Amino acid sequence: MLSEVLLVSAPGKVILHGEHAVVHGKVALAVALNLRTFLRLQPHSDGKVSLNLPNIGIKQDWDVARLQLLDTSFLEQGDIAAPTPEQMEKLKEVAGVPENCAVTERLAVLAFLYLYLAICRKRRALPSLDIVVWSELPTGAGLGSSAAYSVCLSAALLTACEEIQNPLKDGARVSRWPKEDLELINKWAFQGEKVIHGNPSGVDNAISTWGGALRYQQGKISSLKRLPALQILLTNTKVPRSTKALVAGVKNRLIKFPEIVAPLLTSIDAIALECERMLGEMALAPALEQYVVLEELIDMNQHHLNALGVGHAALDRLCQVTMAHGLHSKLTGAGGGGCGITLLRPDLEQEEVEATKQALTGCGxxxxxxxxxxxGVSMHSAASLNGPVQQALGCF
Incomplete structure (x- = not known):
């Protein structure tokens, strides 16, 4: 068992193109977002394992000796496997989460407890740990916050239990694990996502593990080899929405108007493919006219998504405000509220960017x-983290 403090981070994600069309077999492009979740794992000897999630007000601990006495044979399935409904009920009993606890908080605790017991059970004694997780990502906004959480937990627990090596060498500020270790982190993180979401696609944990950009189609995930540096504004309208209801709405519209909606989905697929091609070109030799193409693709996709019925007045307002400043925006994720992205061309003056941000915050x-x-997921030295992150994790 490692004795040093571990500091881990993993990114959130945005869907660049392909929302909703991906449900119907089309391509989606997912890209790592440079807003991250951070985790501090500190071994100690007080006989407890504690979890502190300041973003959502969770602070809970368990007696390691009591957990050690649990029958964890339900986790012993050889290969990494998703917890069954019966196992989830056992985890709920062990977790002791208060009944008045919100669903998000309860699932976060259950995912932690599952990963802790499943990863650490191979050891003779469960480790006594203090874990703090803090995120720059808003929860429930379609930005992959739960996946970044599961990836951080998986990477830290696997490293602490010496299932994988600590990649941080003497003097290094940030390091990443080799490919085979990342694959193991991703597998465990996918199980954490199953605890939280039931039947996730695997895209969110994959992009959080590997970083960069991924293409997803009908269950197949592949990495985009080249990606230019893209600056964006990410805007959260703070309008809550139900992904399940929005997906069902598109399906119903497809059934009702197949000759109208099916071509829209095909067109969104073509937009994603053209964007993928353009990003490949830009990675080799970026030019301003290529940004103009990306802006056109953003506009067309946003209009298609509105035609599918997943727009919202708040997202329309976002697009209007940014267009008034000569910028182009689209929703990202399920729509119906949630978040939008705005492409920032490299020729933009910072004053214009600041004016746009001020106008958007003025909308609430x-x-x-x-x-x-x-x-993707990385190991840090304390010196590599900025002051606010160090303070949030209690690194002082």
């Missing part, structure tokens, strides 16, 4: 200036 939205295509 949250807005971040960030980038796409960053690195």
């Amino acid at each position: 939205f949250d807005c971040w200036e960030t980038s796409l295509g960053g690195p």
Whole structure:
């Protein structure tokens, strides 16, 4: 068992193109978002394992000796497997989450407990740990916050239990694991996602593990080899929505108007493929006219998504505000509210960007200036983390 403090981070994600069409067998492009979730794991000897999630107000601990006495044979399935409904009921009993706890909080605790017991059970004694997880990502906004959480937990627990090596060498500020270790992290994170979401696609944990950009189609995930540096505004309209209801609405519209909706889905697929081709070209030799093409693709996709019925007045307002500043935006994720992305061309003056951000926050939205295509799950030295992250994780 490792004795040092571990500091891990993993990115969120945005869907660049392909929302909803991906449900019907078309291509979706997912890109790592340079807003990250951070985890601090500290071994100690007080006989407890504790979990602190300051973003959602969770602070809970369990007696390791009591957990050690549990029958964890339900986790012993040889290969990494998803928990069954019966196993989930056992986890709920062990977790002791208060009944008045919201669903998000309860599932976060269950995912942690599952990963802790499943990964650490091979050891003679369960480790006594203090774990803090803090995120720059808003929860429930379609930005892959739960996947980043599961990836951070999986990477930290696997490293602490010496299932994989700590990649951080002396003097390094940030390091990443080799391919085979990343594959193991991704497999475990997918199980954490199953605890939280039931039947996830695997895209969110994959992009959080590997970083960069991924193409997803009918269950097949492949990495985009080249990606240019793209700057964006990410805007959260803070309008809640139900992904399940929005997906069902598109399906109903497809059944009702097949000759209208099917071509829209085909066109969204073509937009995703053209964007993929353009990103490949830009990675080799970026030019301003290529950004203009990306903006046109963004506009066309947003109109298609509105035609599918997944728009919202708040998203329309977002597009209007950014268009007034000469910028182009689209929703990302399920739509019906949630988040939108705005492409920032490299020739933009910072004053114009700031004016746009101010106009969006004036609408009551949250807005971040960030980038796409960053690195996946990483191990950090304390010196590599900025002050706010260090403070949130209690690194002082």
